[in-house]
């Protein structure tokens with residue numbers, strides 16, 4: 001068995017870590033507290049990351065489609081600034097389809113992608129359709145060459161700064177669930193911010209579609225057909241196996257879900273590193289608190305949770321690389337285990353830091369708030385457990401269908 005990254009993966013991880021440490025670590029606590037990034041700030045972030053090959057342009061996005069590299073990106077972002085992850089994790093979904101969009105939309109999006117000025121979102125959740133996405137109320141009515149979209153989406157990452165959205169809709173004629181690529185200037189929509197506990201710098205909001213006119217060519221099955229026939233989308237063989245053995249959206253979500261698990265590992269790692277340092281330095285009863293067995297027990301537990309979640313996460317990613325049918329279960333398990341592990345680890349990190357743990361002078365309270373976010377977006381822990389249960393038991397055992 002091989003538990004090591006390749007040399008290339010190690011170099012990528014190091015250059016990304018160096019960049020995050022240099023550019024973002026010094027400002028993260030102050031900037032995160034101020035709330036959602038503006039569109040200009042988000043574009044500034046994307047341009048910096050493009051320098052180390054992390055981007056949504058057609059060339060860089062191939063790295064995001066490499067599950068192990070995406071895992072590394074998620075873990076490193078988690079360690080320094082989890083709020084940045086949705087810019088890439090959610091933005092990647094519309095970006096993948098942009099080169100296959102209708103000509104007018106494509107001409108608008110490709111230069112923006114190349115310049116690192118594209119902000120996308122994936123809009124599925126609705127006020128009455130959270131876990132149950134089979135119950136969408138957003139409709140798309142076909143009129144000639146356009147779909148007319150009406151409905152509201154909630155809790156959408158990047159909603160207020162996105163120029164392009166990949167929007168889940170119910171076809172008003174057939175009742176089928178599909179997605180449309182919606183470019184804001186051609187197909188206008190409104191969005192408002194929804195304040196929340198953690199990931200403070202990540203915009204999250206409601207989106208409103210009112211008779212929004214979207215070119216018919218931007219419907220998902222047509223986008224996929226064009227992407228495959230034109231070769232604009234180079235899908236690795238293993239991931240292609242997943243795309244053809246389950247619904248495309250289910251396959252597409254395996255990467256961000258395992259990514260969320262690994263971003264959780266990154267948050268937990270940062271909290272653990274701070275705790276080890278503090279346990280060595282903080283003196284009580286005449287000795288460093290690290291000499292107390294109860295502190296050592298917490299450090300042991302934190303370390304083993306992190307290592308287990310990391311192994312599970314990269315195992316999920318390697319199963320996605322291979323196109324293994326177990327990939328869906330492992331990505332679901334990674335998301336639950338990583339998220340729950342990060343909550344426990346950051347909670348213990350606060351305990352080890354005593355009063356300083358809950359002070360805004362140190363980042364521990366942010367780690368805890370950011371960790372608490374991880375069990376909800378991209379599928380709650382409960383739904384991930386039910387997906388795992390169904391995958392273990394097989395056909396006929398879905399708990400919610």
Ligand SMILES: Cc1cc2nc3c(=O)[nH]c(=O)nc-3n(C[C@H](O)[C@H](O)[C@H](O)COP(=O)(O)OP(=O)(O)OC[C@H]3O[C@@H](n4cnc5c(N)ncnc54)[C@H](O)[C@@H]3O)c2cc1C
Pocket residue numbers: 090121122123124125127129130131132154155156157158196199204373376377378379380381382383386399400
């Ligand atoms: C910060 C953030 C970012 C997000 N980003 C996006 C995004 O970019 N795009 C997007 O489309 N969505 C996004 N979401 C929405 C997210 O996916 C939903 O919040 C999530 O799917 C849960 O939906 P809900 O909040 O309506 O909870 P509900 O569906 O109302 O669930 C409430 C509770 O009931 C449980 N539950 C529901 N059904 C079952 C069941 N069958 N068995 C057991 N328990 C069940 C849930 O697990 C949860 O604990 C985001 C959410 C957050 C908080």
